[in-house]
Amino acid sequence: FSFLQERLRYVLLLLLLHSTDSFYVPGVAPINFHRNDPVEIKAVKLTSSRTQLPYEYYSLPFCQPTKITYKAENLGEVLRGDRIVNTPFQVSMNVEKKCEVLCNFPNKPVTLTVEQSKLIAERIREDYYVHLIADNLPVATRLEFYSNREEEEKKKEKDVQFEHGYRLGFMDGNKFYLHNHLSFILYYHREDVEENQEPTYRVVRFEVIPQSIKLEDLKADEKSMCTLPEATGSAPQEIDPSKENQLLFTYSVHWEESDIKWASRWDTYLTMSDVQIHWFSIINSVVVVFFLSGILSMIIIRTLRKDIANYNKEDDIEDTMEESGWKLVHGDVFRPPQYPMILSSLLGSGIQLFCMILIVIFVAMLGMLSPSSRGALMTTACFLFMFMGVFGGFFAGRLYRTLKGHRWKKGAFCTATLYPGVVFGICFVLNCFIWGKHSSGAVPFPTMVALLCMWFGISLPLVYLGYYFGFRKQPYDNPVRTNQIPRQIPEQRWYMNKFVGILMAGILPFGAMFIELFFIFSAIWENQFYYLFGFLFLVFIILVVSCSQISIVMVYFQLCAEDYRWWWRTFLVSGGSAFYVLIYAIFYFVNKLDIVEFIPSLLYFGYTALMVLSFWLLTGTIGFYAAYMFVRKIYAAVKID
Numbered sequence: 338f339s340f341l342q343e344r345l346r347y348v349l350l351l352l353l354l355h356s357t358d359s360f361y362v363p364g365v366a367p368i369n370f371h372r373n374d375p376v377e378i379k380a381v382k383l384t385s386s387r388t389q390l391p392y393e394y395y396s397l398p399f400c401q402p403t404k405i406t407y408k409a410e411n412l413g414e415v416l417r418g419d420r421i422v423n424t425p426f427q428v429s430m431n432v433e434k435k436c437e438v439l440c441n442f443p444n445k446p447v448t449l450t451v452e453q454s455k456l457i458a459e460r461i462r463e464d465y466y467v468h469l470i471a472d473n474l475p476v477a478t479r480l481e482f483y484s485n486r487e488e489e490e491k492k493k494e495k496d497v498q499f500e501h502g503y504r505l506g507f508m509d510g511n512k513f514y515l516h517n518h519l520s521f522i523l524y525y526h527r528e529d530v531e532e533n534q535e536p537t538y539r540v541v542r543f544e545v546i547p548q549s550i551k552l553e554d555l556k557a558d559e560k561s562m563c564t565l566p567e568a569t570g571s572a573p574q575e576i577d578p579s580k581e582n583q584l585l586f587t588y589s590v591h592w593e594e595s596d597i598k599w600a601s602r603w604d605t606y607l608t609m610s611d612v613q614i615h616w617f618s619i620i621n622s623v624v625v626v627f628f629l630s631g632i633l634s635m636i637i638i639r640t641l642r643k644d645i646a647n648y649n650k651e652d653d654i655e656d657t658m659e660e661s662g663w664k665l666v667h668g669d670v671f672r673p674p675q676y677p678m679i680l681s682s683l684l685g686s687g688i689q690l691f692c693m694i695l696i697v698i699f700v701a702m703l704g705m706l707s708p709s710s711r712g713a714l715m716t717t718a719c720f721l722f723m724f725m726g727v728f729g730g731f732f733a734g735r736l737y738r739t740l741k742g743h744r745w746k747k748g749a750f751c752t753a754t755l756y757p758g759v760v761f762g763i764c765f766v767l768n769c770f771i772w773g774k775h776s777s778g779a780v781p782f783p784t785m786v787a788l789l790c791m792w793f794g795i796s797l798p799l800v801y802l803g804y805y806f807g808f809r810k811q812p813y814d815n816p817v818r819t820n821q822i823p824r825q826i827p828e829q830r831w832y833m834n835k836f837v838g839i840l841m842a843g844i845l846p847f848g849a850m851f852i853e854l855f856f857i858f859s860a861i862w863e864n865q866f867y868y869l870f871g872f873l874f875l876v877f878i879i880l881v882v883s884c885s886q887i888s889i890v891m892v893y894f895q896l897c898a899e900d901y902r903w904w905w906r907t908f909l910v911s912g913g914s915a916f917y918v919l920i921y922a923i924f925y926f927v928n929k930l931d932i933v934e935f936i937p938s939l940l941y942f943g944y945t946a947l948m949v950l951s952f953w954l955l956t957g958t959i960g961f962y963a964a965y966m967f968v969r970k971i972y973a974a975v976k977i978d
Contacts, residue, residue, distance in 0.1 A: 367599045368472055369528065369537040370430040376523070376540060378426040379408070381419050381468040381475070382777055383505065386863045386930060388463050389937045390776040391418035397460060397505075398453045400425050400440040400586050412719055412787075413712025418778035421470070428471065430538055431525060431592050436518075436555075436563040439586040446552055446583040449576070457506070458513040458578035466502035466864070471523060472540040473709060477606060478503045479544055499605055501864055503547040506576070514573040516547035518555070518565070519588045524595035526602075541595050541602040549573035555585050563587050603709055607868050615872045618852035622879045625849055626886075633886050637893060641971060648975040663896035667977055668820035670896065670968060674904035677740035678748050679755070683908070685733025685800070686756035687958025690951055692725040693718060698877055701870035708866045719788075723796040726753065730803025737804075739812035740904075749804035753797045756954060760947055761792070767943045770936050813965075816973035826900050833898050835906060842891055843913025846883045846956060850876045850914075851921060858925050862941070881959050884911055888960030889967045896968070903964065911960020915953035919945070 370376060380394030395401060408421040425439055440447055449457065469476040477499040506515040524542035551574050554566040563585070565571075574584050597604075648664045663670075674680060697718050700706060706714045733752045734745060742748060764780075771779040780788075831837070853869075853876045860867030888911040892903050922945040932938055 367539050369539060370525075371535050371537060372429075372431045374430045376428045376430055376471055378424050378428055378469055378471045378521075379421050380424050381421055381470055383460065383465045383467055384418075384502070384864050385460075385463050385465045387932060387937070388934065389778075389862065389932065389940050390771065390774055391778045392460075392465075392775075393420040393777040394422055394424070394467070396775070396777075397457060398447070398449055400447070411712045411716050412784070413715030413717075415712075415784050416715050416719075416780060417712055418776065419711060420777045424469070426521075426588060428521065428523070428590050432590070433592060434588070434590040436565050436587055436589045438557050438561045438563055439588055446585050449582045449584070451579070451581060454576050454580070454582050455578040457515060457576050461506035461508060461513045461515065461576070465505045466500075467505055468502040469543075469545070471521075471543045474540060474543045474602065475606065476502060476521075476543050476545045478547070499544075501606070501866075503545045506549065509573075513576045513578065514549045515576050515584070516549050517574045517584050517586050518548040518550045520546040520548065521588060521590045522546070522593065523590065524593050524597065526595055526597060526599060539599045539602075541597040541599060542605055550587075551575075552584050555587060557585060557587075565589070603707065606708070606866055614852060615856075615869055619872060619875055619879075621852075622849035622876065625845060626879050626883050629845060629883060629886050633890060637889065641974075645971070645974050662899075663893070663971070664975055664977075665899055666824065666896060666901040667817045667972055667975070669824050669901040670903070670972060671815040671817065672819050672823060672901065673740040674902065676905075677737060677742050678744070678751055680904060680908065681733045681737040681740065681742070681748060682752040682755045683954060684736060684958050684961060685729040685752040685804075687729075687954040687961075688732045689722060689725045689729030690955045691958060692728050693721040694877065694955065696721055696725075698870055698874045702874045706870075708868060719791070723791055724799065726796045726799035727803040730800035730805075731807035731810075732803075733800075734804035734807025735810050735812065736807075738808050738810075739815070745804060745808040746801075748808075749801045750797075752804060753800035756950075757792055757796065759950065761788075763943055763947055767940055770939060774936060813969070816969055817977055824901075826902070827898075829898055829900060833895065833900065835909060838891055838906070838910040839913035839916055841913070842887045842910045842960075843915070843917045845887055846880055847914040847917035847921075849879045849883050851917075854918065854921060855925075858922070858929075861944075862925075862930060880914075880956070884914070884956045884959040885963030887911065888964045892964040892968060903968070904961075907964040908957045908961045911964070912953035912955075912957035914956055915949045918952050919949045922949070 380399075382391045382393055383397070384391045395405065402423055402425040404423075406423050410419060410421065414421070427437075428434075480498045480500055481496070503519070504516060506513060508514070522542075522544040523540060524544075525538040526541045528537045528539060530537055550566065551572040554571045555563050557563040576582050576584075644662060644664070697706070697714065700717065701714065706717060730749060730752055733748065737745065737748045765785075768780050768785075853873060856865075856869065857867060859865045888907055891910050892907050895903055895906065926932065926938075926941055926945075930941070932941060
């Protein structure tokens, strides 16, 4: 048997090693091209970090192909506002194009109406970027700049960074200029083939240099060919929003061979942020957590041992007469709180969120939700939240029974609808505003109906199922009996106030994860890719540990102050870091984003409210269960007459 185990381990290790080298996600296998094969260029959307409203490509008067076809999208793509559509760019593998007119009339320029000109000018002012893809690889603009190095080194080396998409245009004073000529630079990797076979190529990078060239400077002939002017002498193509404008849309294609393998072609897009910062943040967090654990274990274990030893001395009757501290409240510590149904429902949703986040981060860490499979992360998260309803229902049901609840059907309905209902309500209101702006970020009505069907068709029955089994199961075994008459709670010191507790308890978990939070915010609000799920997994583990520790400390101090109403308080105080996330979100909005209009601000704070609520549920649940286990442990250790 041990031999079999060894063999299995060996095979697994081999599989793991092999998978890191050539792991292709289903549906993202490489496409091999031969020379002259068409490489299709598609448009994804237009985005701006100033308005946070994505628009589909043909919302602006770009050249259109004879037949517009939209790609069938998954749930995640629809929720992100991606509308992938074909474009009239004709690109063939390894075939150069000097300059070609995009629309079908070579000598007849495109005329933009006053309305269209106004719209383009407005989008340029709002700093919109255009996102295209070739062979599922997003287009990037190369930015070269000199870093602050010594003068001699400056001449040698430029720092290269890439920007997602390309700018629609630029402003100079009060004038608007449109990028109407695109120079595509595509990099290919030549694959190894047999001697007598035709060589095959794979696309490994897609760059663009956008240019603005005036109509008069672009010389076009009958064959749709054009000649580009000299770089120095050309004037840019102005768009005057007060009148009709005439212009040509043109493009050129240049191919270069590259050493980059297909498997690592996404590295260009993902090396946009500095990895050292993440390591620094992880080490900082680990130190904080170990420091906290050390203090915790010393104080609590030593104090508890002393407490338990004192409480268990039976011979010293006079001491026992003057009991003090947490043993005093043993007859009340497990007294059910107010609103047990709401408490168990919120904790059930917290468990649901915890399971979903843990699985999503773990799967993403294994590389199965890479940015190349668009929308996969959001789709997975939605479906997992639905299916984790079983666990949420089970834990909520068992806790509700422990808290002497009887109406399990109502409890199950509350668990299945309370948190998802709030999320759906906020999203629906925000969606109405996005609809009003005709943005592609608005969730279409059929998708909304599908989400509702998933909620009531998958999530609700699963929560009921879990709740039924949780409610039937033996309730949690509390080690001490509850007295008939509740004891009076002495007046509490100022620092035992709930709000002071929230402020104190939130600092350390937030401190352990705020650097990672910055990168997540950049990914959401500034169209960056977030991919460091290995770091995120470590940060998540650190968050769970620090929340549990803080929660145990807070509940211990509360019981020592003879206040036994710890159920709700622990849940609220453990989620204290959500308050700091809210403060950080406001700071990020003021300092990092230049959002000025009402609707983008509303979207930002609406989605931030959802994030803060979810984070509070998550951390509150982690803290609550840690504190509950701790309380049961310490009261089981003392002898009670």
